[in-house]
Amino acid sequence: MEQQDSLVEYGARRAIITITAIICALLEIVDSTIVNVALNDMKGNLGATLSEVGWVITAYAIGNVIIVPMTSWLSQQFGRRNYFAVSIVIFTICSFLCGNATSIWELVAFRFLQGLGGGALLVTSQTIITESYPIEKRGMAQAIYGLGVIAGPTLGPPLGGYIVDNFSWPYIFYINIPLGIIATLLTLQFVRSPRYAAKKAAHEIDWLGIFLLAVTVGSLQYILERGHEDDWFSSKIIVTLTISAILGLFFFIWRELTYKNPIVELRVLKNGNLRIGTIMSFILGFGLYGSTFIVPLYTQSILGWTAFQAGLLMIPATVATAFMMPVIGRMIAKGVPQQYMVATGLFLFFIYSFWGYKIITPDTGKDAFFWMLIVRGVGLGLLFIPITTLALSTLRGQEIGQGAAFTGMMRQLGGSFGVAAITTFIANRNMLYRNDLVSKLNVNDLNVQQRVNALQHSFMAKGMTPDVALQSAHKLLDFTVTKQATVLSYMDVFLYLGLMFLVCIPFILFIRKRKGATEKMDMGEMMH
CATH class of the missing domain: 1.20.1250.20 (MFS general substrate transporter like domains)
Incomplete structure (x- = not known):
């Protein structure tokens, strides 16, 4: 000490x-x-x-x-x-x-x-x-x-x-x-x-560990970032890298647990709190980067905002988080159980997502987002600090750095998983909804005909010839369908993200009860 x-x-x-x-x-x-x-x-x-x-x-x-x-x-x-x-x-x-x-x-x-x-x-x-x-x-x-x-x-x-x-x-x-x-x-x-x-000499360094780590994590990150664009497993590169990531991970774990100077000290994961913290960091990354990714995407692609406007929208939520930080720091210092704070944070995240699911339309107004994002900001504060403090609470000395590396890596990977999962999900749902909506647009339906006619006349009034006006009317209808399909996909993303956070709550509350006694003892030892 x-x-x-x-x-x-x-x-x-x-x-x-x-x-x-x-x-x-x-x-x-x-x-x-x-x-x-x-x-x-x-x-x-x-x-x-x-x-x-x-x-x-x-x-x-x-x-x-x-x-x-x-x-x-x-x-x-x-x-x-x-x-x-x-x-x-x-x-x-x-x-x-x-x-x-x-x-x-x-x-x-x-x-x-x-x-x-x-x-x-x-x-x-x-x-x-x-x-x-x-x-x-x-x-x-x-x-x-x-x-x-x-x-x-x-x-x-x-x-x-x-x-x-x-x-x-x-x-x-x-x-x-x-x-x-x-x-x-x-x-x-x-x-x-x-x-x-003392430092390790060059021949003691775990070069193989470094190589296996780079291969595993590099392949995984590539798959997550590029998978959607390369159409996942129909691409040879993605298949090859998936195999190399799985083999790399297996040999990396084996190497680190058997080598005397491992590059990554996996044994530190024996600590129960760190294990939970690492898993929760992954979920936090998924939610944090996932929702930071989807809100600007929606406001820019559907509502036609500029990047600057979309960015400004997120500021109040950040201010809410900033305001919560010192409050939460004090709560932890006073001994409020961290699992309750994390559970509350997860629940607030669920409310935020469900709210998003409710308000998203092809033309949602700017004001509709304000309170929803404030809820997200407060929820993030309640998740971030307790998870990190919990993960590192019973580590000592050198272990703190190793623990911080695990939680940091999992948060990054969680973010990449989140963005990759959301992009793929949106693309797939989009196709589904689009086909569904198009099948409901019956050319013989009176409503559809009236809509096309009205559009055609409005285009003709702007000086187009009837055939060009008809084409433009169909294009606009097609555009409207695409937009509707995209909005429905975004709604699904919000709903499922929310449910993911809701499902995690019982696990958090359940896990910690068993560990209470040992943690108190550890904290006691640390104080001495």
Whole structure:
């Protein structure tokens, strides 16, 4: 325990370290969503196809997910401060290179490297914050960190929309540069490294583990990000990568449990709380990224909003989360059982989703979203901090970093699973509903004929010839059908997301009762 206490900071130092860690977490997260808004401009500028430009997001996510599980080991190898500082430097330099890229594949390559630098920022900043606060203030520490993690995905789109509307797309990368420089200097000045055991020599390093990890996680992330576009298992690449992900995972687990210096310490998952926290982080990622993905998509594609407007819509929810954070930090410090908070958060998420299911139409007004998104914001606050605190609550010393890496990786993978599942689901439901609606449009039906006639006359009044006007009337009818089908698909997404959260509630309440006694004992030991 001595080593861990030596990292607890007080006063101004603690404030500066906390700010540094949050800047880094924000840099990493804002960067994963800010790009979504600029894809169109990049496509035009770099002469790329839509699926090529999708790689700008995929490459970053793959780099991220490969490095996250290795962060704890890399911190031990190079010293945490050095590793953290180098990651910020890599991230910042790659941001500059991304902005200067002249071809799409150059941009993709730099995004991958940027993802490798960024992966460390998230998990290491969480470990640094956790260890800088004494145990009784850990809930508060997670609250402060959580603010960055939840605000990040929401800030990305409006910020990106604003930059793209008023400047040009490279600036979404250039804004990282001043922040990166400040964060590097603060890290070198204030962050301290724990005293680790001696470094491993090159021949002791688990190279095979590193390789298997990269293959497994890289393949999985590729499948999730590109599966929908490549039509899943009808694509040879997807089939090959699925096999390599399954085999890679099997051999990776076997290797890590038998090798004496594993790159990822799987044994830390023996901790019951961490196991639950890891699973819940996955569900949280699914909901957090899934709902952050679907609301802007719906408002832009169906309601025809700009990226900036769609981004601004999410701000009140983020403010609600921000407001909840310190409250929840205090509740945890006072000993309110975390499982009740998580259950409440899941229930609020269910209400939010069901509300979305109820209000979505082809022309929902802006005001309809306000309270629904506030509910989402409060629910997220109740989920994020208790899950993270719960996961790391009974870990000590080095284990904290390893635990943070697991929860971080699962949250990212949950997000990718969420987005992949939602995209595929929407596409499939869309076809289903479209065929269903078209079959109900009977050409001999009087209502249909009247509608087509009315449309034809309105087009003729605008100076079209009767045959062109008829074509236009049919096109408009077709467009209306497509729009209706899409709206129905979005409704389903909201409904099923809501049900997923509802189903999780009993598990949370049930799981924790058995573990209560051991947790109290562990907490007691930790206090001594």
